[in-house]
Amino acid sequence: xxxxxxxxxxxxxxxxxxxxxxxxxxxxxxxxxxxxxxxxxxxxxxxxxxxxxxxxxxxxxxxxxxxxxxxxxxxxxxxxxxxxxxxxxxxxxxxxxxxxxxxxxxxxxxxxxxxxxxxxxxxxxxxxxxxxxxxxxxxxxxxxxxxxxxxxxxxxxxxxxxxxxxxxxxxxxxxxxxxxxxxxxxxxxxxxxxxxxxxxxxxxxxxxxxxxxxxxxxxxxxxxxxxxxxxxxxxxxxxxxxxxxxxxxxxxxxxxxxxxxxxxxxxxxxxxxxxxxxxxxxxxxxxxxxxxxxxxxxxxxxxxxxxxxxxxxxxxxxxxxxxxxxxxxxxxxxxxxxxxxxxxxxxxxxxxxxxxxxxxxxxxxxxxxxxxxxxxxxxxxxxxxxxxxxxxxxxxxxxxxxxxxxxxxxxxxxxxxxxxxxxxxxxxxxxxxxxxxxxxxxxxxxxxxxxxxxxxxxxxxxxxxxxxxxxxxxxxxxxxxxxxxxxxxxxxxxxxxxxxxxxxxxxxxxxxxxxxxxxxxxxxxxxxxx
Amino acid sequence: xxxxxxxxxxxxxxxxxxxxxxxxxxxxxxxxxxxxxxxxxxxxxxxxxxxxxxxxxxxxxxxxxxxxxxxxxxxxxxxxxxxxxxxxxxxxxxxxxxxxxxxxxxxxxxxxxxxxxxxxxxxxxxxxxxxxxxxxxxxxxxxxxxxxxxxxxxxxxxxxxxxxxxxxxxxxxxxxxxxxxxxxxxxxxxxxxxxxxxxxxxxxxxxxxxxxxxxxxxxxxxxxxxxxxxxxxxxxxxxxxxxxxxxxxxxxxxxxxxxxxxxxxxxxxxxxxxxxxxxxxxxxxxxxxxxxxxxxxxxxxxxxxxxxxxxxxx
Numbered sequence: 038x039x040x041x042x043x044x045x046x047x048x049x050x051x052x053x054x055x056x057x058x059x060x061x062x063x064x065x066x067x068x069x070x071x072x073x074x075x076x077x078x079x080x081x082x083x084x085x086x087x088x089x090x091x092x093x094x095x096x097x098x099x100x101x102x103x104x105x106x107x108x109x110x111x112x113x114x115x116x117x118x119x120x121x122x123x124x125x126x127x128x129x130x131x132x133x134x135x136x137x138x139x140x141x142x143x144x145x146x147x148x149x150x151x152x153x154x155x156x157x158x159x160x161x162x163x164x165x166x167x168x169x170x171x172x173x174x175x176x177x178x179x180x181x182x183x184x185x186x187x188x189x190x191x192x193x194x195x196x197x198x199x200x201x202x203x204x205x206x207x208x209x210x211x212x213x214x215x216x217x218x219x220x221x222x223x224x225x226x227x228x229x230x231x232x233x234x235x236x237x238x239x240x241x242x243x244x245x246x247x248x249x250x251x252x253x254x255x256x257x258x259x260x261x262x263x264x265x266x267x268x269x270x271x272x273x274x275x276x277x278x279x280x281x282x283x284x285x286x287x288x289x290x291x292x293x294x295x296x297x298x299x300x301x302x303x304x305x306x307x308x309x310x311x312x313x314x315x316x317x318x319x320x321x322x323x324x325x326x327x328x329x330x331x332x333x334x335x336x337x338x339x340x341x342x343x344x345x346x347x348x349x350x351x352x353x354x355x356x357x358x359x360x361x362x363x364x365x366x367x368x369x370x371x372x373x374x375x376x377x378x379x380x381x382x383x384x385x386x387x388x389x390x391x392x393x394x395x396x397x398x399x400x401x402x403x404x405x406x407x408x409x410x411x412x413x414x415x416x417x418x419x420x421x422x423x424x425x426x427x428x429x430x431x432x433x434x435x436x437x438x439x440x441x442x443x444x445x446x447x448x449x450x451x452x453x454x455x456x457x458x459x460x461x462x463x464x465x466x467x468x469x470x471x472x473x474x475x476x477x478x479x480x481x482x483x484x485x486x487x488x489x490x491x492x493x494x495x496x497x498x499x500x501x502x503x504x505x506x507x508x509x510x511x512x513x514x515x516x517x518x519x520x521x522x523x524x525x526x527x528x529x530x531x532x533x534x535x536x537x538x539x540x541x542x543x544x545x546x547x548x549x550x551x552x553x554x555x556x557x558x559x560x561x562x563x564x565x566x567x
Numbered sequence: 568x569x570x571x572x573x574x575x576x577x578x579x580x581x582x583x584x585x586x587x588x589x590x591x592x593x594x595x596x597x598x599x600x601x602x603x604x605x606x607x608x609x610x611x612x613x614x615x616x617x618x619x620x621x622x623x624x625x626x627x628x629x630x631x632x633x634x635x636x637x638x639x640x641x642x643x644x645x646x647x648x649x650x651x652x653x654x655x656x657x658x659x660x661x662x663x664x665x666x667x668x669x670x671x672x673x674x675x676x677x678x679x680x681x682x683x684x685x686x687x688x689x690x691x692x693x694x695x696x697x698x699x700x701x702x703x704x705x706x707x708x709x710x711x712x713x714x715x716x717x718x719x720x721x722x723x724x725x726x727x728x729x730x731x732x733x734x735x736x737x738x739x740x741x742x743x744x745x746x747x748x749x750x751x752x753x754x755x756x757x758x759x760x761x762x763x764x765x766x767x768x769x770x771x772x773x774x775x776x777x778x779x780x781x782x783x784x785x786x787x788x789x790x791x792x793x794x795x796x797x798x799x800x801x802x803x804x805x806x807x808x809x810x811x812x813x814x815x816x817x818x819x820x821x822x823x824x825x826x827x828x829x830x831x832x833x834x835x836x837x838x839x840x841x842x843x844x845x846x847x848x849x850x851x852x853x854x855x856x857x858x859x860x861x862x863x864x865x866x867x868x869x870x871x872x873x874x875x876x877x878x879x880x881x
Contacts, residue, residue: 075730075746076723103839106651107605183614184621186606239651254660255652256839257734257831283732283829284838291719291731292829447599447844454603454610487611 076295090550094566095277098559099289099298103256103282106239110185110226112467112556117302118259118280120558122163123226123244126154126173127219129555133378133471135219139168139227139245149214149508156205160268162229163249170207174199175230177209180221185237188468188479192221214508216515217472224556247273247562258282274550274565286419293318299545299566302557305420309365312543322367323540326376326470327557330359330368330424332533333462333482337491340406341460347530348390349400350461353435354428355392356535363423368536373523374469374476374483376537381473381519389527397435408436413461414452417443425463428535453481453489462489469537470555473519474505482532492531500525571872572865579861586857587639590850591632600624601648601844622648635850644851649843650836654851657836662855665832667737668755668825669817671748675756676763676813683764688771689794699764706761711820715754715827722750732829751828755820759813766809770802804875811867815860 104115126140135143139160144153160168179185180193187193198210211218228236228244235241242250245268248261259280263273281298283289286305292298294315304312312318332350340346356370369376373386401407415425422443429439442459444452452458468480477483478501482490485501504518526532540553550563602619603610619625623634638645644654687699706714723731729750737744774780775798783793822834833852840848 073740073742074728075735075743076727103650105605105649105843107649183611184617186610186614238646253651254831255647255650255657256661256835281733281829282831282835284835285826285829287716288719288732288827288829291716291724292733295723295727295731297723297730297733445599446842447604448597451599451603454606454615455612481610 076297088567090274090563090565092274092565093276094274095279096275096300096548096561096564096566097279097281097292097298099283099292099301099303100258100280101282101284101286101289101303103258106237108186109228109237110180110187112188112224116557117559118261119226119556120246120554120560121248121261121278122242122246122250123228124160124246125224125226125554125558126156126222128223128560129219129471131378133380135222139173140222145508149211151208151210152218153202153206153208156207157268158205160245161266162245163243163264164229164232165266166229167204168227168245169204170201171204172227172230173207174201175233176225176227179228179230179233180225187224189217189221189224189475191478192217192475193225213506215474215505216507217475217478217505220471220475220555223471223554226558248275248278251277256282269562272562274563275561278561293543293545296545299548300551301543302540302553304541304543306364306367306541307420307423309367309541317546319544319546320367321542321544323542323553324376324378325539325553325555325557326369326378326537327540327553327555328465328467328538329371329374329469329534330463330465330536330538331374331482332428332535333458333464334490334531334533335458335460336531338411338460340404340409341411343404344529345400345404346406346409347533348528349397349404349435350432350437351390351527351530351533352393352397352400353437354390354431354533354535357392358431359424359427360536363420363427364536364538365541367541368538370535371537372527372534374466374526374532374534374537375473375523376470376539379469379473380516381469381523383520383523386523386527390533392431394431394434401435401437406436408438410438410440411461412442412459413439413463414442414444414449414459415463416446416449418446421463428463456487456489456491458489465538466532473522474501477501477522478505483526488531490531492529494525494529497522497525497529572869575865575868579865582861583854583858587636587850587854588632590853590857591628591635594846594849595628597841597844599844601846604649604843635847639851639854645847647840647845647848649845650839650848654847657848658833658852658855661831661833661836661852663736664734664830665818665821665825665834667734667744667748668751668821668830668832669814671752672755672759672817672821673810673814675752676759676810676817679756679760680763680767683760684767684771685794685799687764687768688775703761703764706757709757711754711758711823712827714757715751715824718750718754719827732827734830751824751830754827755817755824758820759816763806763809763813767802767806770806771798774798774802800874804871807870807874808867811863811870814863814867818856818859 098117100115100117102115104118105113124139126138127135128138130136139157140154141157142155156170162168177193177196180187180190192215195212195215196209197212200208232241232243239253239255247264247267249264251260251262253259261278263276267273283292286308289301289303290308290311293301312320332354334341334347336342351372360366360368360370371387372390375382413425415421425441429441432439439461466480466482468476477485482488485498500518500521504522507515507518540557544551547567550565552560554560601622602615602624605618606615623631647654647657650657683699683703687696690696719731722729730747733747735743735747780793780798821832822837825832825834837849837852840852
């Protein structure tokens with residue numbers, strides 16, 4: 038044999054190394070042959086499954102973003118885990134009537150300046166400590182802390198005094214009456230005070246909820262296991278929940294179609310058609326109106342400081358086409374922010390602005406314009422871009438030529454908070470799904486004191502403050518105020534609402550009993566797999 | 568070889584220092600900041616300012632830079648601003664996942680690339696040669712976001728034999744981990760395997776045309792022995808250099824592939840960090856990637872020298 042190179046290596050030769058690598062790979066392959074299947078291993082289901090509720094199984098939920106522990110007390114893009122680990126004091130039914138959870142009953146004072154809560158006495162935290170009135174006091178004070186960035190901080194701040202009557206009865210004293218206190222009670226998760234700093238740092242999450250944290254892997258998701266000491270007897274049915282982050286829409290849909298995940302709320306509208314054709318998947322639309330798409334207008338930019346021009350824009354957008362083409366047919370085309378479940382909803386407000394390009398052009402002309410060139414910011418995600426492009430097309434039909442400014446979420450948020458938006462922007466808002474006054478005091482785009490549109494009006498401020506501080510017992514007066522708020526929003530058109538959206542749930546047909554609260558907290562107390 | 572290595576170290580350190588400055592500066596030029604992300608969508612300016620102060624973002628930029636480098640030198644990467652957890656843990660987890668993916672992809676690159684190269688250069692079947700050419704062209708031309716979706720549709724949805732995404736750590740359950748690895752690693756490997764295959768094919772063809780091979784053939788040495796023991800080893804050194812460069816490509820491509828297959832690696836972490844302007848995570852991660860590139864380049868040169876004694880004797 039001919040040696041190519043005349044040396045004698047002291048270590049492993051090239052040939053032996055290559056052989057070893059090849060042999061190793063072969064051995065690995067042989068060793069793994071006949072192993073467990075990752076496909077069948079992912080969709081765990083209980084033994085002896087029948088259609089009736091029963092114990093067992095792990096639910097895999099596909100989410101498109103991980104949650105942010107620092108925003109644990111704020112509503113963020115992903116709030117599903119909130120009601121899995123924690124409980125709230127009350128929860129709304131479909132008609133916006135509060136129902137007991139950790140609070141069993143409540144009594145409002147006649148003057149609306151205090152409320153007495155009676156609390157469950159059979160609840161313990163995941164660390165075994167008993168839940169008492171002190172935990173509610175802490176929860177309220179915690180939300181009053183600006184660093185928690187809680188959207189309902191203004192409502193929490195109205196609670197200025199606490200009077201404990203034993204461990205399970207508490208009087209909350211208010212600086213002034215507010216009519217959205219039960220929004221706060223549904224929003225405010227009850228945490229263990231001692232570990233709250235660990236919670237916002239992502240280290241420890243201790244609540245009283247149906248599931249306990251097993252592991253949080255940042256970027257990958259949450260692994261939760263059944264709380265055997267849960268205060269609801271026999272609940273939850275599930276042994277565990279896995280919230281898996283699957284950022285890419287196609288991958289998320291593949292995960293649902295292959296059965297690897299059994300639940301998701303993050304399927305984009307344009308992909309709903311694919312999901313509809315899958316026999317093993319079902320689609321449910323929660324009519325909570327937890328989200329809405331709007332066209333924002335900077336009222337300090339000429340000629341958008343002219344209300345007539347803003348009203349022209351409001352008439353130019355084809356809301357029905359937006360629902361059909363970009364949202365897969367799910368959503369309510371509406372000129373007002375309110376979902377059907379809101380006490381402020383009226384059909385007249387919903388259809389106040391319908392698609393009427395001729396009238397829009399006439400309005401523009403009456404304001405002295407035939408052509409406008411305006412920039413419009415939108416978040417550079419596929420769904421948001423499709424919405425922006427749809428608006429751009431509609432506005433072009435009336436002579437408003439829009440230059441799109443695709444922007445990442447962090448920058449858009451900074452511009453939103455700092456009132457740095459260009460002439461137009463398209464985004465989403467929430468908080469119209471609960472008491473109407475909450476929208477104007479808690480959702481920044483609608484805030485009467487300071488909003489992104491830079492819109493100020495003494496009348497708007499007065500109406501909003503009155504609506505917020507009116508005792509909730511006076512329904513007729515409250516409705517009159519809702520009417521006034523809607524009229525101002527529609528006439529002034531500083532935010533042009535386009536579509537009210539609920540939460541679109543895609544789930545495996547074998548999953549039952551899933552619900553969401555008004556703030557999109559996932560409730561799996563009664564959920565089971567068959 | 569040791570002198571060679573020592574000679575190259577200062578330049579590698581200089582590259583790292585320059586990269587750290589560039590990374591820090593460019594990141595600060597990007598609009599948005601972690602404070603507004605953390606403040607939530609309805610925060611007021613006072614809340615944003617309070618958070619900015621708490622994170623130390625109100626300090627002069629040079630102070631912030633010095634603080635970062637100082638922390639790095641002491642091995643303390645600090646907490647993540649927005650994602651949560653310690654930066655070192657986040658990067659550690661992501662690094663483990665990306666390393667798994669990259670190594671698995673590298674195995675695919677080597678196996679498939681060698682198969683493409685050897686078959687392309689030695690097969691006497693015109694059909695087989697044409698098939699190899701078509702496959703390598705397709706593997707090069709089809710971007711991972713298309714091949715990834717196709718692989719998922721075929722192997723995870725239509726058949727389904729492999730999971731469409733997610734990860735089980737290799738040390739936890741190797742049998743499951745391999746199944747989770749196959750599709751993303753294959754998707755990531757295909758373009759590099761095609762490049763390697765074509766390069767290797769040319770190398771083998773050139774080798775087979777050498778005089779000593781003709782002499783050996785005349786001496787009656789079997790063609791298979793000639794290929795595997797003489798031609799292939801001589802074609803390997805430049806291929807190893809190419810393979811080193813492909814490691815860089817694999818690391819770069821992992822960002823996209825990790826998104827398609829929900830693989831919680833460094834790519835996903837970088838994307839999340841950037842989206843939330845999580846400066847510590849993004850800075851440390853990018854610097855780490857630069858360090859890996861520098862290291863891979865060094866290692867490639869060393870392996871090249873090991874395979875080719877002429878370089879080692881220089």
